[in-house]
């Protein structure tokens with residue numbers, strides 16, 4: 001659907017004798033993939049293409065294509081490594097549907113993309129042709145069978161002698177194909193060659209002149225091949241870029257958020273897909289006056305962070321599902337003893353070790369409720385890469401004001417997706433340390449809970465007069481262990497009320513689309529881009545559907561019930577498990593709902609439905625669109 | 636005499652601290668519990684050292700012995716079972732100005748907290764760790780501990796503990812980067828205080844195993860040792876606990892042991908009887924993780940802001 005040319009420009013863009021007449025198709029957006037065996041550099045090529053496109057003024061969203069194993073065998077159907085780059089003439093917020101163009105370094109890695117539905121009839125495929133003349137008969141056969149199959153499937157296949165083309169320029173083609181592919185992509189999308197070469201030079205500046213020159217020559221070879229062989233070009237009109245932009249993935253954004261929030265200690269234990277946040281911090285935290293601690297396990301990681309927080313330092317711990325499970329007891333202590341802490345959970349597929357590199361939104365309920373007893377805490381979910389940055393800054397402030405842990409739920413989709421956003425303006429107030437060593441008025445207890453709000457200020461070791469013993473046992477205002485019923489009830493009320501107070505300060509969420517209608521889709525986290533795009537497509541055909549994204553999960557943003565009441569149906573769309581209502585054994589009474597639906601049903605008593613699945617990959621807008629159309633039709 | 640002293644007291648600078656300045660609530664341990672004696676020793680130590688109460692943080696896990704911070708009127712962190720050490724390391728990481736004491740039990744340290752015990756020893760951040768070893772789980776009412784002797788009956792092993800006990804001294808001495816290991820017995824206050832004083836002044840993590848009486852559940856556990864002074868081996872050395880003559884008279888069994896000698900420390904630790912008390916090992920040149928943790932501590936907001944801006948600039952389109 002997405003390749004339909006909106007205008008056809010038959011002009012001949014010829015500049016030299018070798019160029020042939022080309023047809024320039026102007027399209028609003030395109031999805032390009034470049035895939036290879038692990039180690040052939042398609043990721044670098046894809047990322048560079050994304051950056052170049054962003055600089056050109058296109059909206060961009062890139063997704064890493066990661067093989068399940070670290071070193072998969074070559075030419076394996078499960079081993080594709082690379083990048084999907086979606087470019088558009090306006091902001092791009094998600095990975096889109098099927099690819100319009102795919103460059104594949106062998107036919108097997110292309111199959112791994114076909115297996116996940118990444119292609120459609122009509123997809124333009126650029127396929128390395130060297131396998132067709134491989135010395136091994138089995139490889140030659142596999143190649144020609146695959147080629148025939150691809151044509152059967154309706155792909156438009158261009159065989160490209162990538163290896164030969166690269167060998168004209170470099171000695172080891174395996175290491176150069178990615179830059180050839182970059183040249184091809186840039187030529188296909190009419191990127192200004194001089195600017196591209198400048199970008200490539202900058203990228204390889206540190207690698208030495210020889211390598212730099214080789215890569216430049218390879219990119220030029222990609223341009224030259226395109227000029228000789230292709231008579232089509234795609235033009236994606238650029239936006240006027242008004243503001244300064246940065247481009248990064250969600251994990252980098254969260255890491256920069258940690259720095260900008262003035263957090264001076266990051267305590268972690270490695271776990272995919274959260275680790276890259278801490279890899280980045282490990283490289284830079286010291287320059288920003290902070291320290292990163294790799295603990296012996298996740299329990300120790302949060303314990304260390306809480307020790308630092310108790311001592312008046314700002315701290316964060318970064319993890320994913322299994323690590324969250326281990327941290328649970330300490331999170332309960334942070335709630336009980338009212339210790340500020342920022343916790344970033346980059347969700348992956350569960351339960352147990354689950355799908356370590358893949359996306360899922362499966363930790364919502366455990367994050368909200370996992371704890372011995374009642375442990376009210378703040379939980380937020382950024383819906384974009386920019387929010388991955390800003391929410392960390394906000395989380396630190398909330399953690400201190402509301403004196404407790406703040407959990408940020410991102411996921412593997414935000415973690416590895418790259419997109420440009422306005423450069424954050426960091427303020428020096430954000431970095432101010434909370435530590436105050438002036439004397440504490442000893443008549444003020446350690447938990448001088450405000451009767452109305454439950455809020456209180458905390459003394460910090462070093463402050464004379466503030467000495468108290470923090471405890472996870474039930475305690476009174478002076479932090480004295482207290483088993484009396486009335487004190488326990490009072491303390492629970494104080495800790496719980498803080499969430500209600502925060503909710504008062506929040507605004508009702510904005511509805512995307514009309515404020516009333518037939519169907520409201522509610523989502524949270526990384527699905528925003530896909531949900532809103534699906535809603536827009538259905539609305540363009542007159543469907544009365546709107547959407548709403550929740551950024552605060554605890555407390556929930558106010559006014560939900562009233563918003564829901566303006567729609568005939570309300571449903572959530574999530575990347576977590578729910579029973580299919582039509583499946584055997586599943587009844588209204590035993591159906592297990594998607595997690596946000598479960599929670600919202602309890603909170604609002606509205607009969608909220610859900611559509612969710614656990615494919616391990618982000619939900620394409622086309623899938624959501626289909627579901628929305630069905631819902632509207634069945635009503 | 637009294638009048639004289641009063642005048643003298645009035646002249647004292649305001650920061651002179653007396654024992655009461657460190658005393659928190661009334662300890663709720665059983666009468667005769669060894670924990671009382673250790674608490675008193677710590678209060679004397681910090682009084683002698685004139686440490687401002689607000690500069691002391693006592694961190695503990697969960698157990699009878701982990702109630703310790705509540706009975707000090709300093710800052711304290713009574714956290715989770717087994718997790719005192721990570722918290723203490725976190726406190727210390729960015730606050731080199733604080734004096735950190737850790738109270739942990741044999742279950743807290745040598746069972747549920749084992750991973751942290753090993754790693755905290757290796758991190759070697761400056762703090763005084765007191766491991767109260769009563770060979771039993773006290774708080775939860777008498778279950779077998781990793782240090783219970785074979786045959787020790789308990790509520791979880793009515794037929795007696797089935798396995799030989801874990802030896803906290805040899806384990807600690809086996810950990811890379813261990814820098815201070817000592818042992819003392821709660822029923823000899825002078826030795827407890829002398830040992831803790833050494834531990835406190837150690838430049839790194841000092842691990843002190845305190846053999847502790849639990850009359851409530853382990854009555855008679857140390858009777859034999861208390862009755863027969865020959866069952867104790869008093870370690871002495873000019874770099875170790877300087878044994879007063881009274882101690883030497885009490886424990887006829889002494890041995891000169893240089894705390895720098897790891898090999899011989901391990902041999903002494905491996906021997907169940909007689910029970911060694913004193914400093915087994917000390918090495919002040921072991922690597923200190925807390926020195927690394929403190930990087931950038933003095934950076935001002937403007938400097939940090941500039942670093943953040945530089946980083947963000949690297950992502951500019």
Ligand SMILES: Cc1ncc(C[n+]2csc(CCOP(=O)(O)OP(=O)(O)O)c2C)c(N)n1
Nearest residue numbers: 697698699700716740741742743772773774
């Ligand atoms: C996670 C967890 N598991 C179990 C307990 C129960 N518990 C509390 S203290 C303790 C053992 C205490 O023994 P020890 O550490 O030797 O301390 P003691 O009471 O003997 O001083 C146990 C099992 C707990 N509080 N938390």
Ligand code: SF4
Nearest residue numbers: 665668699773849851
């Ligand atoms: S039960 Fe044992 S360890 Fe606990 S307070 Fe009583 S005597 Fe001490």
Ligand SMILES: [Mg+2]
Nearest residue numbers: 740741771772
């Ligand atoms: Mg014990």
